[in-house]
Amino acid sequence: MKVMRTILTMLFGGIIGGMIGLLFADSKGFRFITELHFAEDQTVKMVGYAIIAMIIGLLCYQLWLQKHILKQKREMTQTLSDTHTETDQIESQISLLFWRTSVITQVYLLLSFIFMLFVVLNNSGTAMTLFVIVIFFIASVSSWPYGIFVQEYDPRFPKLGEKNYTEKLLNLxxxxxxxxxxxxxxxxxxxxxxxxxxxxxxxxxxxxxxxxxxxxxxxxxxxxxxxxxxxxxxxxxxxxx
Structure with missing residues (x-):
């Protein structure tokens, strides 16, 4: 079974490699990338505005989610102190929601990088430079509320850039x-x-x-x-x- 899998992998790799080789042969190697221009500046700007709208939408969702998590955590603490009931399931749900907020903060930057890639592949002019910087700035600023939320969620969390940040985070x-x-x-x-x-x-x-x-x-x-x-x-x- 492993031998067959290896043979199929090599065959698949050979086919893909051959197709890429033919593509480069017909398009003068990598030069076709430097000559791409599939969208006008107006279209690129529309894509940029769409990226900004997505970031703002995600930010609104993240702010709501963070507020919801803090509310659930307060309710869980109150329930535990009043009735001493099991809260493992609620803790797991809160942990998953907390993980989701951390992922959203990374998605902001991912969206800005995707737009950068789109602009570069399109070989857009220097007129798009400021637009790229603005979107990257918006994506970076949008992650700030997460840093404030983390301290409210658990004051033991070290601040970003704090000495021995990784060690302190692992100790939690x-x-x-x-x-x-x-x-x-x-x-x-x-x-x-x-x-x-x-x-x-x-x-x-x-x-x-x-x-x-x-x-x-x-x-x-x-x-x-x-x-x-x-x-x-x-x-x-x-x-x-």
């Missing part, structure tokens, strides 16, 4: 939560390293094939690779001294 978790968090972070760290390596390779090839100097992007990716890999290794080594 029980052993099971710490295990899940650390395992997830390690898997993400490993995948990030692989994606950065792939990004360095592809961006270097793109620079050579398109004739457009991408040294700035390659330098950033190399720095991220060095920090992501060796920063982790040195932190681990510190505990064995």
């Amino acid at each position: 978790m029980d052993e099971g939560e710490q295990h899940i968090t650390l395992l997830s972070m390690y898997k993400v760290h490993t995948m990030n390293t692989m994606f950065i390596v792939l990004g360095i390779f592809l961006l270097s090839i793109f620079s050579l094939e398109s004739g457009i100097n991408q040294s700035f992007g390659v330098i950033i990716l190399v720095f991220l690779f060095a920090y992501n890999l060796f920063g982790y290794q040195f932190r681990v080594r510190k505990f064995y001294k």
Whole structure:
């Protein structure tokens, strides 16, 4: 079964690789990316306005959700002190809602990055630069209410940028939560390293094939690779001294 799966994976990879090779052969390599222009500036602005509307809509939902979570937590505390009933199910629901608010704060930035990608792929002019900055600023500011909410939800939460922030945050978790968090972070760290390596390779090839100097992007990716890999290794080594 594993052999068949491996063969099918290799076959699928060969087919996809062949299709990509034919595409590059018919479109002068990566140069077709630098020549794309599929939307006028007015259309790009409309997409930007839609992104802003989505961010504002998510912000309104997040504010309502945060208020709802704090209300549920107060009710749970009151019920526990009055009747000493089991509240595990309510705690789980509140934890899931709390997780949802943290995800929403990341979605703001994701939406702004998607718009940046749209503008770059479209090869829009410098007139879109200010528009991109405005959307990124709105996305960044929209995440501020979450920082205030976290302190109201649990005053023990460390403030962002506080010394030993990660250690203090992990200390708030029980052993099971710490295990899940650390395992997830390690898997993400490993995948990030692989994606950065792939990004360095592809961006270097793109620079050579398109004739457009991408040294700035390659330098950033190399720095991220060095920090992501060796920063982790040195932190681990510190505990064995």
